[in-house]
Amino acid sequence: MKPKLLAYRFGLTRTGAQLIRGASSILLSIPFLKRHGESKFPFYVCVTVDTEAGYVAKDQERIWQHRAPKAYQGFTAGIDHWLQLAEKNxxxxxxxxxTHCFSAPPESLSKINKLLKKVVKDHELGLHMHQNSDNALQDKLKKPLSKAGARYYSTDDQIEMLSASKQLIADNLGPDAAKEVKSFRWGVWSLSTESVSALEKTGFNLDSSAVPGIKGHTSDDMAYDWTKVKTHDPWYMSRTDYQDTKSQDSSILQIPVATFDFLGMKHANPAWGELLIPVFDQYMRQANRSKKPFVFVVLSHSCEANYENGWPTPIVETMDAFIKHAKQNGAQFLTLQEAGKKWI
Ligand SMILES: [Zn+2]
Structure with a gap:
């Protein structure tokens, strides 16, 4: 069994949860954070939900969109669970x-569009690129897009993909909704340098694909590498190197996902439910807020909130407890665009 899957299952048992919580203060660390100065500025939390097909299997394995493209319950049930959680809190x-959601059969599609209209009204809608498992995008462009990473596509290819995705949103949710789509994340964090100008040219102003200090899938088409990035603060991206945090020569603000080390493994997704609160606490204690606010980006997926039959998974409860804890400790919740405006 894969170590990640073992971890999910272990974390769900009572003993597992207790052990993880108890050990977290010793075994958990946040690279690149050194407390200095007074915490004068606010601590913001952005909960980002990568919205895609899929579900959580009974044994807690995540069945992602590329393995189950027809599992539209990741949209219908998944978005619904997140909206209810947000409304409650x-x-x-x-x-x-x-935009794969727009390839759903009519009955699911009308449900999805209804939910997405609610998202547009009360939350923020951004774009998440999974071109190799996005049937709607491939149909729109009338060509297969077989590779996962951005690095396989030229700037022009990426402009074409980003524009077609926005067009799909306009076709289904209206042109006004598409115009407001300004935040972005590439699937499996595999953004490339070309993406920076492509995003600028297609009306985006913010990316949240960075996972500071982490790389993965090094030998397949999902490869991503953010190991040169040694900060958790936002920065304006460079058009000549997507990992360059110093030049700041584009209009794309990068707001990175919160990352952490636990038991020698590097993580970004708070699938370790029991770790989300300790990770938040450590960021809150250590992030430098003497000159600017700090933005803590939590990453989850719509389809991590639903089992195959659509029923809610333990992630919903974990997130509920986390939101309550973060609020009690003075954090303010914002969308990515709202956080971007506060940070500038
Ligand atoms: Zn994804």
């Missing part, structure tokens, strides 16, 4: 959408 969420 009165927090805004950022849904980063794979």
């Amino acid at each position: 009165k927090v805004p969420l950022t849904f980063l959408l794979s």
Whole structure:
């Protein structure tokens, strides 16, 4: 069994949860954070939901969109669970959408469009690129897009993909909704340098694909590498190197996902439910807020909130407890665009 899957299952048992919580103060660390100065500025939390097909299997394995492209319950049930959670806690969420949803059969599609209209009204809708498992995008462009990473596509290819995705949103949710789509995340964090100008040219102003200090899938087409990035603060991206945090020569603001080390493994997704609160606490203690606010970006997926039959998974409860804890400790919840405006 894969170590990640073992971890999910272990974390769900009572003993597992207790052990993880108890050990977190010793075994958990946040690279690149050194406390300095007074915490004068606010601590913001952005909960981002990569919105895609899929579900959580009974044994807690995540069945992602590329393995189950027809599992539209990741949209219908998944978005619904997140919207209910947000409404209950009165927090805004950022849904980063794979336009694959628009390839759903009519009955599911009308449900999805209804939910997405709610998202547009009460939350933020951004784009999440999974071109290799996005049937709607491939149909729109009338060509297969077989590779996962951005690095396989030229700037012009990427402009074409980004424009067609926005067009799909306009076709289904209206042109006004598409115009407001300005936040972005590439699937499996595999953004490339070309993406920076492509995003600028297609009306985006913010990316949240960075996972500071982490790389993965090094030998396949999902490869991503953010190991040169040694900060958790936002920065304006460079058009000549997507990992360059110093030049700041584009209009694309990068707001990175919160990352952490636990038991020698590097993580970004708070699938370790029991770790989300300790990770938040450590960021809150250590992030430098003497000159600017700090933005803590939580990453989850629509389809991590639903089992195959659509029923809610334990992630919903984990997130509920997390939101309550973060609010009690003075954090303010914003969408990515709202956080971007506060940070500038
Ligand atoms: Zn994704």
